[in-house]
Amino acid sequence: MDDKYDAATTSPDRLPGDAASIYGEDGAIEPNFLHEVAAAVKAGDAERVRALAGCLHEADLGGLLVALEPDLRPELVRVMGHDFDFAALTEMDDNIRDEILAELPNQTVAEGVRDLENDDAVTILEDLDAEDQAEILEALPPVDRAQLQRSLDYPDHSAGRLMQTTFVSAPPFWTAGQAIDVMRDTDEEHLPDSFFEIFIVDPAHRLLGNVFLDTLLRSKSAARLDEIMCVDRRRVEVMEDREEVALVFQRYNLVSVPVVDEAERLVGVITIDDIVDVIQEEADAEVKALGGVSENEELSDSVWWTAKSRFVWLFVNLITAFVASSVLGLFEGSLEKMVALAVLAPIVASQGGNAATQTMTVAVRALATRELSHANALRVILREVLVGAVNGAAFGAITGLVAGLWFGMAGVGVVIALAMLTNLVAGALGGILIPQVLHRFDIDPAVSSSPFVTTVTDVVGFASFLGIATFWFGLA
Structure with a gap:
């Protein structure tokens, strides 16, 4: 075994930055690393599996799942338990994800999606059978269940399916200092994993504008939000096709965009990482279509x-x-x-x-x-x-x-x-x-x-x- 590789993969203190060492020069996961993970999964060695894969980014963990033998994929999820990041299931084609989910108890899936952003949870749940989907939703807290159900009710390929429903909003009469204090005092679980702006809304939750975080931090503490907000903020409607949303991002060089309903009420936000996936999927579909291949065809298809x-x-x-x-x-x-x-x-x-x-x-x-x-x-x-x-x-x-x-x-x-x-x-x-x-x-x-x-x-x-x-x- 290569010494450099061995040092990178066998240390339980391996940092997330070392994840690149799991890939070979051809971009594929190193066979030695894959063999070690497979052996640990077969042995049910949870500590060893966590040491090898626990620090991986969700994209790398998804790639690892795809590289494993099909029967070991759900076993890896079971062995890692609460340390498995279910966001990794969004980093693979639909067939492989569905095969993994079919082998997992619905309760396990419910616990896994509970901590995900709304859009990632929708990606995992949307292709499940109605019975399994209903059972998983029933196991979630009422607030999470209502948000997910509402997103799943939107048409496929719409902005509503793509958006996150966790965002930061504030009334226009708040001051910059007050908004910062409220965000500092709010539990992390009630804030998005990452965000770039806060949205200014009226009492009916209609979108008035936004304040980017850099503007907020540069402003005087006493400055009112309606004085520093941007009132012509680009927005998309919840029923708008995701291709149209991608064009808005491309045309105006956005990193996020608010989503509003027909009454201009703020219902969600779409960020650039979601749009990158959309652009890639649409480009992939167009290339396939030019060759007369279905956009849904994957290498894992029968x-x-x-x-x-x-x-x-x-x-x-x-x-x-x-x-x-x-x-x-x-x-x-x-x-x-x-x-x-x-x-x-x-x-x-x-x-x-x-x-x-x-x-x-x-x-x-x-x-x-x-x-x-x-x-x-x-x-x-x-x-x-x-x-x-x-x-x-x-x-x-x-x-x-x-x-x-x-x-x-x-x-x-x-x-x-x-x-x-x-x-x-x-x-x-x-x-x-x-x-x-x-x-x-x-x-x-x-x-x-x-x-x-x-x-x-x-x-x-x-x-x-x-x-x-x-x-x-x-x-x-």
Whole structure:
């Protein structure tokens, strides 16, 4: 065993800052550390498990759980007991979390979520069976139960599901010194784990503004909160989609944002750490969607579920492939007379498809981030068409030269050059227009654009190349 590693992992006094030593150069958890934890869990050695994993950050503890054998994951939770941080269960994919929770008594889960921030507790509870969820909620103190139930009642992907319900608020007539004294005298369990501001509310709990902590600490003790508060504080509605919330954070460079209901009453707060997760999840979903993969697919999914989830999109692509292939049937006579056309036709279609995918990717992302709108759509379309024309001319010249030398026929080079130019321009148009049309009809362009764009480039590629060849060589 490596001496440095051994010193870092076997000392019961290991500090949280040493958590990085559990990872190897490849970013994976060190096999030796994983073996030690697994052995301690199997032996039921609670003291040893706590010495090894008790100081880990929730993200590292979550990574450790994922790396362990499935049957050892719930055992680790049981062995660590009250020292296990249930926030670690939010740091893994849904399938693994559900498997762990299914093996734990509901009472254990209730005790674990009791000390979590509201948003983390919701993440753990939201996918449980209704019966288990109700039993866990029933085991919680009434106040915690009411807050969690209210959050769970909000729609999925809404700000209400994402927010924390623990925040600091104060009336406008309080002074800065009074607010600081009240926070100092308040039990830690009634304050958020971390916060950046206090919210100023009226007697009906409607949001009036906020005072950031740095402003509060710099102000005179006698200064009233309504004199130093920011009245134009950005806010989001509780039913607002989390993608819209993420755009607010991105646009205004926020670290937190208050959540209000339809009556402008303050009901929660969303912090930047939650939004980072949202942005990552949305980016992950978009990348998967572009490949025709369900946004819910995880590496831990079963073979059957994965195959079934991908089948539909592959079937759609198969249909569009038949449509594209039918174009070849229209030029059957030309293909029989000149073998070179059959060899070169896929090159034109493939190059057009690749260029269209580049344009489509830019368009889908720009629509998602609201960078592409009615105001600049025409300019962006023109730009993409010109890019397609420039690349089409360049690759047409290169392909035409190679094809002419390959088959010893200058005419073949001219034909494929013209077809390449035509198809790359068509691909650029399809790649930019199809996502916009789908978006206009409230159809997710990330999910639906690919087969349509591919069909356009295949059909135009085959038709242009074989049509120009038929005209040029008189093969009809």
